[in-house]
Structures are given as C-alpha cells and as structure tokens.
Amino acid sequence: MNFDLKDKTALVTGGSRGIGLEIARSLLNEGAKVILCARKKEGLDAAAITLGNPEKLTIIPAHIGKPDQVDALFAAIEEDHGHIDILINNVGMNLITPGIADLDPGLWQKIIDTNLSGTFLVSRKAALMMRAKGCGKIVSLSSIAGRKATPGMGIYGIAKAGIEMMTKVLAAELALFNVQVNALAPAMVRTEFSKPFWSNKELLDHVNSTIPMARIAEIDDVVKPVLFLASDGSSYITGQTLVVDGGATII
Numbered sequence: 001m002n003f004d005l006k007d008k009t010a011l012v013t014g015g016s017r018g019i020g021l022e023i024a025r026s027l028l029n030e031g032a033k034v035i036l037c038a039r040k041k042e043g044l045d046a047a048a049i050t051l052g053n054p055e056k057l058t059i060i061p062a063h064i065g066k067p068d069q070v071d072a073l074f075a076a077i078e079e080d081h082g083h084i085d086i087l088i089n090n091v092g093m094n095l096i097t098p099g100i101a102d103l104d105p106g107l108w109q110k111i112i113d114t115n116l117s118g119t120f121l122v123s124r125k126a127a128l129m130m131r132a133k134g135c136g137k138i139v140s141l142s143s144i145a146g147r148k149a150t151p152g153m154g155i156y157g158i159a160k161a162g163i164e165m166m167t168k169v170l171a172a173e174l175a176l177f178n179v180q181v182n183a184l185a186p187a188m189v190r191t192e193f194s195k196p197f198w199s200n201k202e203l204l205d206h207v208n209s210t211i212p213m214a215r216i217a218e219i220d221d222v223v224k225p226v227l228f229l230a231s232d233g234s235s236y237i238t239g240q241t242l243v244v245d246g247g248a249t250i251i
C-alpha cells in the first residue's frame with residue numbers, strides 16, 4: 001500500500017518496540033522522517049539498529065508523563081526539524097489492577113499519568129506546532145478496553161476512554177486549522193505488552209472464541225490503519241476512533 005509520506009516529519013511516542021516500532025518502520029518506508037521517543041535509551045538504540053535509515057531517523061529519550069521531559073523533547077524537535085506533521089500517540093502501559101474500591105490511589109495516578117496525561121502533554125505541544133503551520137495529523141492508540149469494562153484493566157480502560165474523548169475535543173478545536181485528530185482502538189495485538197495473555201494457550205483459545213475472525217491481531221493489522229489515518233487518504237475524517245478488533249465488539 002502506498003501512503004506517500006515523503007516530506008513529512010512524524011513523531012512516534014513509545015517507538016522502541018511493539019506496535020510503535022513497526023509504525024516507525026512503515027513511516028520510514030513511506031518516505032517520512034521519523035522521531036522516536038521512549039524512556040530507555042538502550043531500547044531506542046536497539047530500535048535504531050533494526051530500522052536502519054539513520055539519515056531519516058532521530059531518537060530522543062523522554063518520559064511522556066513528565067512535563068519537563070516533554071518540553072525538552074519538543075525543544076529538541078524544534079531545533080532539529082522545526083515542526084512535526086504527524087504525531088502518533090502510541091505510548092500505553094497497563095498494570096493489572098484490582099477493582100476501584102480496592103485500588104491504591106498511587107497506582108491510579110501512575111496509569112493515568114502515562115496513558116492519559118502523557119498523551120495530553122505531547123498532543124498539546126504538537127497541536128501548537130500544527131496549528132501554527134495550518135496542517136497536521138494526530139493519531140492516538142486507544143483500546144477496546146476503553147469501551148468495555150474489562151476486569152484487571154479498569155484504570156487503563158478509563159484512561160483510554162479519556163483518550164477517545166480527547167480525540168474528539170482536539171479534533172473540534174483544530175478542525176479549522178486543517179489538523180485531523182483520530183484514534184484507533186485495537187483488541188489484543190500480539191506484542192510483549194499482551195504476552196501474558198496470548199502465550200497462555202487456554203487464555204488465547206478463550207480470547208479467539210470471542211472474536212468473529214477467530215484470531216488476535218498481528219502488529220501489521222494495526223499499523224496499516226494507523227498509516228491511513230496519518231495520510232492524506234483520511235483528510236475528511238476527524239474526531240473518530242477506528243475499532244480494529246476482528247469484529248470482537250460487534251457481537
């Protein structure tokens with residue numbers, strides 16, 4: 001598929017492994033310059049080796065939940081690239097949580113800080129750049145856990161539901177500046193993040209039995225829709241969340 005992203009500069013948060021790494025690879029293949037951030041420098045160095053393309057790739061360690069690190073990330077981007085055309089809000093983390101009544105407030109804060117506040121901090125900076133330029137694309141990774149109360153993933157789901165509403169709010173605010181803001185809500189995707197579920201055959205069989213397509217997603221199933229939402233092909237789509245779940249939420 002050809003999305004033709006040459007002359008575009010994209011920031012992928014959490015791009016050192018999993019879905020983010022493959023989004024970065026596809027953006028590079030489509031001709032974009034790519035900036036990757038993640039917390040650990042070693043992970044970014046390893047990603048840079050597998051991606052190759054050093055003239056088009058920049059890696060910058062940053063924790064997206066920490067305002068000073070997000071400021072430093074965007075200061076570096078402004079200095080090296082001037083602006084970004086595409087933001088992929090890919091960072092997400094989950095820690096298995098008890099029910100709300102039994103939840104420690106510190107655990108709540110940690111999950112909300114990374115998933116929701118981090119997405120806000122990065123989107124805010126990107127929105128300023130894109131509004132000034134008069135064009136841009138923001139694509140955020142949500143999850144079907146943001147639409148369906150999922151045991152053990154309740155706070156993650158609340159954060160993802162917040163990302164979907166942030167997508168609508170930001171889309172409305174930036175519509176007249178030619179910036180489209182959309183999200184993607186996958187069900188389970190085969191990455192390290194979800195390995196505790198898919199590596200257990202009994203659990204995997206159960207999950208597959210709840211999906212009309214009878215299989216969990218591979219990373220590529222998610223990357224192509226992300227590229228579509230980051231490309232001109234989606235120029236009249238904004239404020240939407242595309243559900244990528246093999247039909248899991250239709251039954």
Ligand SMILES: NC(=O)c1ccc[n+]([C@@H]2O[C@H](COP(=O)([O-])OP(=O)(O)OC[C@H]3O[C@@H](n4cnc5c(N)ncnc54)[C@H](OP(=O)(O)O)[C@@H]3O)[C@@H](O)[C@H]2O)c1
Nearest residue numbers: 014016018019038039040063064091092188189191193194
């Ligand atoms: N895999 C699934 O089944 C699934 C399903 C639905 C939705 N999603 C969503 O898809 C996205 C990607 O998931 P994935 O499975 O590819 O995750 P993953 O394999 O765990 O990768 C997460 C990436 O984010 C980085 N990261 C984590 N916390 C960060 C922070 N605070 N600041 C900066 N970078 C951070 C990690 O690097 P460092 O550790 O070095 O920071 C890593 O590069 C997430 O938003 C997730 O919620 C995944």
